Amino acid sequence: METYGSGVAFFDYDGDGDADLYLVNGADLPSASPTRPPPLNRLFRNEGGGVFLDATAGAGAGDGGYGMGVAVADVDNDGLCDFYVTNWGANSLYRNTGVKFLNVTAGAGVGDPHMGTSAAFADYDMDGQLDLYVANYAHIDPSAAKECFQGGVRVYCGPLDHEGVSGVLYRNRGDGTFEDRTRAMGVFTEKGRQLGVLFADYDQDGDPDLYIANDAVANFLFRNDGAAFVETALLAGVAYSDNGEPEAGMGTDFGDYDNDGDPDLIVTNYQWESNRLYRNEGDFFSDATTPAGMTAATLPFLGFGVNFLDVDNDGLRDLYIVNGHVDSNVRDYDHxxxxxxRSLLFHNEGEGRFTEVGLHAGPGMTLAMVGRGSATADYDLDGDVDLCAVSNGGPAVLLRNDSRNASNWLQVKAVGTQSNRSAIGARLVLRAGTGIQSAEVRSGSGYLSQSELPVHFGLGATTQVDRLTIYWPSGKRQVLENIPANQRLTVIEPERK
Known part of the structure; x- marks a missing residue:
């Protein structure tokens, strides 16, 4: 388990308009250091000017569990961002009171005790309250660990050496408590080894669907049909590789990279398996990995964190991928x-093609690390998207975007009223000189992580957005026109349709 973590989150916990940073830490097993206090997760407050200060103690955010992942949302619709931490062991929900965070796990009933990995909030039943899905990996008992070998070298045992365990779907009752609806909603399964998880309305029917990247077994796509979820990954073309084999899915993200109005899908995989790019064709996904130029470029890397982002504000979503092996002695059996x-940065050239430009994107991109989680935010509020990546057993890496081009941009912070306050699940469609772009407000991102909630659009040379349409989770449709570029725009859901 120690080789899989951990994650990172960008979110504005203090409501001052800039993205703060939360880093999840692992821990020793109790038997390894019974007298040493556990390392805590860390919350860093953004002070502006590129400076962060450790606010963990004062904010009460230092969860001491064996940390894995984190997801952020305004769970109680009070205008403040709360967060959920997955652990190897009981998970934790922290409610933001405006003064500090309170651990409300026991009362909320969301302390699942398994090996939690990624988590994501979404309003799956469209009642205005944010529900929660927690991915679980496997039953792992260190006291019963067996020895595994590859090429005569002792390594970590693989995912199929452990018994799978289902993730958990929690329904928000709206009174501070949650109920387990995993079986009732059709998402219970012990076949997976769940790592990456995201909600997205891939079929554009107005409700969030659920995608899960599994390690060494077929991935899951649960289509939300209202009364229940239906597993459709095989029929949709996102369960296996292009040759029909299961892959070691790690991280996953949705993004409309071809600007056709629907969310496409990326999954990171094990070394010598390419990452998998799926193009949304409406009723199904096609494997676009090779046509996009990503097969050979990703084969030598073991991918974890992954994010769609428009790094140069040209109106096309690029891809950032964080890599790192799971075996520290991998060279002993694979020279x-x-x-x-190093990380990979794929520049979107348009027409469905990407070029890997990481070697030319600055020292932060070429830095070798045991990469795991990653998240995006414009933390310095200069109009371009920055990055943070977590290294297993090492320091996190904060990457400031210094592209310094003349391209324009628009950032949108959506605030729900009848919909959930975080506006998670809202779909934004932008029409400008660069054509049409679309994006969703989303909780959870990549691998074990959370990007900031405001949505970023690059506009290229266009100085004005002709039309921005927001499809709110409540069913309302809101249109704004003639929006000047180069601003962070706050849009509040209207009271009437």
């Missing part, structure tokens, strides 16, 4: 592999 690996 072509390495434990620490």
């Amino acid at each position: 072509g592999a390495s434990y620490a690996q």
Whole structure:
């Protein structure tokens, strides 16, 4: 388990308009250091000017569990961002009171005790309250660990050496408590080894669907049909590789990279398996990995964190991928592999093609690390998207975007009224000189992580957005026109349709 973590979150916990930073830490097993206090997760307050200050103690945010992932949302619709931490062991929900965070796990009933990985909030039943899905990996008992070998070298045992365990779907009752609806909603399964998880309305029917990246077994796509979820990954073309084999799915993200109005899908995989890019064709997904130029470029890397982002504000979503092996001794059995690996940055050239430009994107991108979680935010409020990546057993890496081009941009912070306050699940469609772009407000991102909630659009040379249409989770449709570029726009859901 120690080789899988951990995650990172960007979110504005203090409501001052800029993204703060939350880093999840692992821990020793109790038997390894019974007298040493556990390392705590860390919350860093954004002070502006590129400076962050450790606010963990004062904010009460230092969860001491064996940390894995984090997801952020305004769970109680009070205008303040709360967060959920997954652990190896009981998970934790922290409610933001405006003064500090309170651990409300016991009262909320969301302390699942398994090996939690990624988590995501969404209003799956469209009642205005944010529900929660928690991905679980497997039953792992360190006291019963067996020895596993590859090429005569002792390594971590693989995912199929452990018994799978279902994730958990919690329904928000709206009174501070949640109920387990996993079986009732059709998402219970012990076949997976769940790592990456995201909600997205891939079929554009107005409710959030659920995608889960599994390690070494078929991935899951649960289509939300209202009364229940229906598993459709095989029929939709996102369960297996292009040759029909299960892959070691790690991280996942949705993004409309071809600007056709619907969310496409990326999944990171194990070394010598390429990452998988799926293009949304409406009723199904097609494997676009090779046509996009991503097969050979990703084969030598073991991918974890992944994010769609428009790094140069040209109106096309690029891809950032964080890499790192799981075995520190990998060179002893695979001389072509390495434990620490550089990140990949795929520039979107349009027409469905990407070019890997990481070697030319600055020292932060070429830095070798044992990469895991990653998240995006414009933390310095200069109009371009910055990054943070987590290294297993090492320091996190904060990457400031210094592209310094003349391209324009628009950032949108959506605030729900009848919909959930975080506006998670809202779909934004933008029409401008660069054509049409679309994006969703989303909780959870990539691998074990959370990007900031405001949505970023690059506009290229266009100085004005002709039309911005917001499809709110409540069913309302809101249209704004003639919006000047280069601003962070706050849009409040109207009281009437």
